[in-house]
Amino acid sequence: MKSGTTGRGRPGPVDLGPVRPVTVSRLSELVAEQIRDFIVSEDLAENIRLPSERDLAARFGASRPTVSQALRTLSLMGLVEIRPGSGAYVVHRPDRIITASVSLMLDLDRESVADLAELRLWLESIGVQEAIRREPAGGLDEVRVAFNRLKESVGSSTSAWIAADTVFHAAVVRRSGNPFLTSIYESVHLAVIRYEHDPWIQTERVPAWLKPNVAGKLIAIHEPIMNALEEGDEEAALAAVRHHHEVMMEHVKRRHSPR
Known part of the structure; x- marks a missing residue:
């Protein structure tokens, strides 16, 4: 990637051509990361129920589908269990994550x-x-x-x-x-x-x-x-x-x- 020049001879900004828009899946990963960090920082116990998808969506300024994806990602981590009709519950608190x-x-x-x-x-x-x-x-x-x-x-x-x-x-x-x-x-x-x-x-x-x-x-x-x-x-x-x-x-x- 190369930068151009401005009218005053100064280097122009780098070309971000290969950079793509942030996808919904990426947004859901960011939401999942924040929820995970909250579970760790607050030392939430097992079986603590998280706020509803609606409330989480409002808190993060995200759509409910994005929050739903985030919660499913947290299920993969073994941190959250989604119980149909009841909500999402903490099942495991992570220690070190790389x-x-x-x-x-x-x-x-x-x-x-x-x-x-x-x-x-x-x-x-x-x-x-x-x-x-x-x-x-x-x-x-x-x-x-x-x-x-x-x-x-x-x-x-x-x-x-x-x-x-x-x-x-x-x-x-x-x-x-x-x-x-x-x-x-x-x-x-x-x-x-x-x-x-x-x-x-x-x-x-x-x-x-x-x-x-x-x-x-x-x-x-x-x-x-x-x-x-x-x-x-x-x-x-x-x-x-x-x-x-x-x-x-x-x-x-x-x-x-x-x-």
Whole structure:
């Protein structure tokens, strides 16, 4: 990009030709970021209900569809659960988030999603290994609670499942005892599932793999991870995490198909 010159010989402003108008999805991400920051700064407890979409739209000077997209994005983060007819509730408070830089890299190179998903696999594999080595005989209360919530969310709502799924995987990695591994994992996980579930964020269209009639399959790919942790079986845990990764990659490949 080059700048021109003004009538007085001074350098003109740089040409912003490649810069595009801000899209609704970008506005929704800004709203989501502010809500997330509020949850952190106010240390909101679990099950606190957020203001209605109408009130949030008025507060942010945004449309209700934009706020709705923001709340669905927060569901992907495992921070908010949208309960139909009731509202949006806090389900998890984030600690350290480095998601912005990871998401930016993915935005710049959409073809790299497979590499990012592979990194997610590596991080979760390390997490599950260390979880078993660190606490082979117990210390899994947080993971059990997260897994039970995951089972309870099946068939309730797309938001409930996605939020519970994020919380479960983060709980598994957090069991490793390394908060930096957990933070990096959550950021990479979020970037991958944001790509995977982008049609749902944008249009609230439920993807085929989250339909109620396939609920049993959703639990079937997570239960082996929980069982392996309970049994302290490192080899089984790694196999279960890899199988989950393979299923996720199938979802990524067909993310635009609602059926």
